[in-house]
Amino acid sequence: MASNNPESWQMDLAFWEQRPLLTVVNINSRIGYADLIPNKQANTVLKAIKAFVKMHHPRVITSDNGSEFMNQHIQTYFKKVKITHFNNEPGEHSTMRKIERFNRTIKQRLLHSGARLTKRLVADLIDNYNSTTHSVIGMTPNEAKGTIIQSELDHNRELMTMVDNEFEVGQTVVDRLKQKQFGKESAKWGTLVYEVVGIDGYRIQIRSKNGHTLYKSPNDLKFVKLGITNAGEDGIFEAIDHHRSNIWS
Structure with missing residues (x-):
């Protein structure tokens, strides 16, 4: 492992x-x-x-x-x-x-x-x-x-470039639900829709309609064309039509 x-x-x-x-x-x-x-x-x-x-x-x-x-x-x-x-x-x-x-x-x-x-x-x-x-x-x-340290620096530079190219304030996203450690199941996404309100290095600041704010890794976000929602009970998001960034390909 x-x-x-x-x-x-x-x-x-x-x-x-x-x-x-x-x-x-x-x-x-x-x-x-x-x-x-x-x-x-x-x-x-x-x-x-x-x-x-x-x-x-x-x-x-x-x-x-x-x-x-x-x-x-x-x-x-x-x-x-x-x-x-x-x-x-x-x-x-x-x-x-x-x-x-x-x-x-x-x-x-x-x-x-x-x-x-x-x-x-x-x-x-x-x-x-x-x-x-x-x-x-x-x-x-x-x-x-x-x-490994040099590899991490190279990866971080590449990730920063991707974040700059892919993310913009005002985009709407859903976040990845946590999996059990060592789990092999496919990614599952929350039902809550957030708006990107800031970019802080490798972290993306997102906010719900009622002001719930999170900082997320770009790998834990997926773009959707939906209106932002209030933070509340979360479930499984199933979407057919969404933009998938090169960050996750």
């Missing part, structure tokens, strides 16, 4: 010699992170997550649904720093393969080192991991991170 967000990570608690490790891996670059922590209490895990966030600035984190990640302290923190958090469904292992493989790799290196488990040892192993060519991506995670 890859992500269209370069700062999307998978997170887990692994154990070595009955001691917990907060482990995290970037879905795209495979940059790894691990921190030896004294226990798995909520405050301890939160402190470790804050240290990771300060270093890597994630935008999306996927974890299992263990209480270590689903408790109120962690959830409140994710909301505060605007991190989108997904939890993996019980028994669904395919979506967490990257963090599971990363955990195995770190444990193998700990085993081969034969050294006493310390924070310094873990940090050294992570530095070595991030500087070693990854068999799947064909480069080191550190190299891949630079490649």
